[in-house]
Amino acid sequence: MGIGSGAVSNSRPTIKDIARVTGVSVATVSRALRNLPYVASATRSRVLDAAAELQYEAHPQAARLASGRTWTIGVAAPQFGAWFPSRALGGINSVFAKAGYDLLISMMATPEDRRRFLREARSFCRRVDGLVLIDTFVSVEGESAEAFFDRPVVAVGERLEGASSITIDNRLAARRAVEHLIELGHESIGLVAGPHLPDLPTPVPEQRRLGYEDALRAAGLPVDPELVDDGGWTAAGGAAALSKLLERARPPTALFCMSDEMAFGVLRAATRRGQAVPGDLSVVGFDDHDLAGALGLTTMRQAVDEMGVRAAATVLGLIEGAPVTDITWDVPLLARETTAGIG
Template sequence: MVSIDDVARHAGVSTATVSRALSGRGHVSDVTRARVESAAKALGYVVSSSASSLASGRTRNIGVLVPYLDRWFFSTVLSGVASALTRRGYDITLYNLTADRDARRSIFETFLRRQRVDGVIAISIELGEQETDRLLELGLPVIAIGGPNARLTTLTVDDLAVARLATEHLLALGHREIAHIGASPEFDIDFHIPTHRRQGFEHALADAGIPDRSALYEPADFTVAGGFRAAKQLLGRPGERPTAIFAASDEMAIGALLAARDLGYRVPEDLSIVGIDGHELGDFFRLTTVDQFPLGQGERAADAILAELEAKDAGSAPVPPGPLPFELIVRGSTARLAS
């Protein structure tokens, strides 16, 4: 069986240097780290998780709280977290935090207290006061993605600004009859992101001198099917018809695209459609969107949690992460209003 001494001899360094290089704890030059990693790979050496934990006091494992496992956005953020942590030699333990109170309580009061993780990342989950208390009592770094929490380090996107950007894009193209597909109340949870996006939409219209458009609002459930049904309602009802639709998610926007085509609308000649997220199928559907880079959000969260661990080791304060970026991506689903 290959030992750490074998790796040290092969790399021409001390066993202490091998330990620092492979654990990520302590300073090692990039050249030396690469030589040690190459030697370990050549010899087939793998750091024992139990031995590493005993030596460092670390599990090299990060707990990740996520509300959904079967939704594209959450799985994409999770993929970013996992990829970034894996590159740094960390594992993840996944906790599916549902609305069930007993299940949530057991995660915070039992599973996380087993001290099997070095830190916690919460993806788009609004934590209650008691849940935040339980996390802080662990004495571990915590990074929250998706909304403000004054007691935790958070990574947030300005949803009002995101919605404004999408709406102002349609306004700049000459559209005034703009409909909005948002969320019904049962889906307006955890930071009330749909509400903020509707407010950003309404503020942009108000600034442009456009009166209330409540008649051109239709709720849905943040799915393709939900967006399809909502767009059918907006486009099929008597009275004023929109020339553009702003959907609060790309999946609902894709559903609206399919509904418009089903009803004989040409997109973008007859109807412009814009969404939010940066969905992986957006390019396929030529969907104009405000990309909030969900994969990058996960990577940023992983980098932030590791930076807090390193700062803790060094006895220094971590640098607070900045706001999450977003960008308007113009494709073929929006066009200037025909005169």
């Protein structure tokens, strides 16, 4: 087109500059740059050529306001420092960054934080285009997503009416873990359990306990309360639980731990007590924590990064009008070096 150096007065070109050099209105320039209809093809080409020659770049905030969106996604979770939420957030952020979305994070570290988040959910929604909820357990309130949120919602870790969900079958996965030990010939199988957390209304501990019991009963083995101990969801708790279980009159030859972190403590405590793993004691964890592979831990794999990616893609789809979906993610057994047959 050939635009003279004196045509633009500002160091940063604006749509007014483009309008002036093309001889069309500012409104027409705006529509052409946003690829909206009702702009003649020749006019659109002239505007785009001028924008390129002027090296025009749309101001990000102005573009967002013009689109009618916040270009922000809300993400809420109990504790982002914990393994599951932090890994899920990594997958989530990778998708939103590529799509040009910012994140608005709400961390619910205390029961009051969670209650406040739900009370103020409508206000939070005004700042975002959609939400991803990680282990928020809104469903325990007996309400649907619409009772709290007026934006598209994806719930990770729970089924929530009116929202898309990405969950695992904790009961089935725990049963598979214990069935693996039974198939190896173990009959005295202990459980290192995670307790119910007073500040997090999660059904996970109960579901994994039920899966443990399902496998034993299906194999005709007794469910012995003496083979169950609380590991507190920590490595230290897992170590303490093993010490107690090995003092039982009939100590277990195998353990199912409700989390890898508790299993790490079990492995450490077994070494200190001179227990060979898997020679004297087989151990199965749950999660596939970052350290599980390095330690050779047999575990049930939660593909948390991939679940985060799917959650992010799903909420973007909901924003564009896609239907609500429920996804149950498979949790495969990863048989490594901490399980073996008796003898």
